[in-house]
Amino acid sequence: MLKLSKLTDYAVVALVRLGQKSEVTTSPVLSRSTGIPEPTVAKVLKILATQGIVTSQRGARGGYRLAQPLEEISIAAVIQAIDGPISLTTCVDGGDCDARSTCGLGGQWDMVNAAIRHALSAITLADMKNHTVTDRLGGLHVPPMPDGPEATA
Amino acid sequence: MLKLSKLTDYAVVALVRLGQKSEVTTSPVLSRSTGIPEPTVAKVLKILATQGIVTSQRGARGGYRLAQPLEEISIAAVIQAIDGPISLTTCVDGGDCDARSTCGLGGQWDMVNAAIRHALSAITLADMKNHTVTDRLGGLHVPPMPDGPEATA
DNA sequence: CCATAATTGGACCAGAACAGTACTGTTTCC
DNA sequence: GGAAACAGTACTGTTCTGGTCCAATTATGG
Incomplete structure (x- = not known):
């Protein structure tokens, strides 16, 4: 589904909440403050x-x-911390692609990965807290997307 | 790991190969042509x-x-066809977020989703075939990324 | 017109990955 | 010395992906 783990979602919520406190905060406090179950937030x-x-x-x-x-x-940093490296396919950078010779497209996925990493690196936790997107996002902020539910055309 | 399913990878390979043939092609032929197991490509x-x-x-x-x-x-179309909608979290657009009131960040993930969808919509299967990236990608092609392995700074 | 073969369509099952929980150990403050 | 809180590990239940099998459909040949 191209969705990241729920843990990452929790991490963002907890981090944003943690950023609103200046003191050291314990897991139970953060649990009550966010609504996330205590063992999970821990x-x-x-x-x-x-x-x-x-x-x-x-x-x-x-x-x-x-x-x-x-x-x-950045969001990318949180995702990489929880979910691991951002690599859409296993067929990247010396992965275990068993059909590398026949598939035709060498390492074209790297380009896609870079695009996603770039998009994710441009968004910070502060952007998630505030409802305004900073200007660093450039052309990425909810543009008129040419993609429909089924195909592109 | 924020990686899409292997089926999607196979789909891209099969589609690119299919695009190189002008006639209708059967699954077995495509299997032999790509190296993907026959039942899977089917x-x-x-x-x-x-x-x-x-x-x-x-x-x-x-x-x-x-x-x-x-x-x-577009790559986004293929991913949506195989993996389903591109939604990084379940807490989007009327999802089953049980901590919506406490988490603080309303639907900020939508912004992230839109950024990724935009990045993925800008890449077509033709781009995956050719090793040259079209100009439509704009500033997305492997930029100097500010994100390290651990933190952002 | 009917039988046959080829091919897609849909349903089913096994395996792995993930989320969540619990327990034990280590460190620090009172 | 006792209590509180993090650190690490291990375990269990659930979900999802990946792969396989059988049924529906259509062109072809007799």
Whole structure:
């Protein structure tokens, strides 16, 4: 379905909420604040901590804090932290494409991947919080799309 | 991992190959021509037929044919045909988001979805065949990306 | 006009990946 | 020393993808 994992969705919600607090925040607090189940939000924060998106403070009075302001964290960074690298096909960069010789299109998917990564890198968590899109998005902000439900024409 | 299904990859390969033939082509022929297992390529073509990407002719001497030239079929159309709608999260357009009131970001994912759809609509199957990217891609072709493996900064 | 063969169409089943949960261990404050 | 909170690992249930099989349909040949 070309949809990212629900964990990533939770991560964005939690990070945005975390960015609205200046103090270190615990998982239970963030759970109550976002509505995400406590074990799940804990898991998400754990992963984000390992990836350097948030910094953690262990022990009593511990919690999590953003490693960077919301404006500096791109959607692509969050997705890569939770879901792993953004690669639409396995047939990229030395993947295990068993029909590489016959399929005809060498590594053309790389171009598609780059396009998506670029689109995702241009959107930050601050953009997700605010309902206004910054100008950095260039021509990407909800343009008149030429694609219909079925075909392109 | 934000990767699309292998079926979609197969679909692109099969469609490009199909675009190089002017006659109706059967699944077995396309299988031998692409290296994709016969049942799989048959399934892919079947789905593409229901979505109107290809036209089918049943019975003996039947087969498949492109409904439109390769230049008119976008990657987005193929992905939507195989994988379903491009919606990164379930929390879009009346989805089953159970924390809509608490999560804070209303339908901001729509913006992300639109950006990806736009990027995918700009690439056609003809672009996948040829190794040159058309000018319609604008600023999307492998730009200097500001995103690192871990964080954005 | 009928039988046969070829081919698509739709349904079914197995395998893997993911989401979610629980438990144990380590660290820090009181 | 006790309590609170993160860190890491392991497990289970569910969903989805990938692949296979059988039924419906049509052109061809007799």
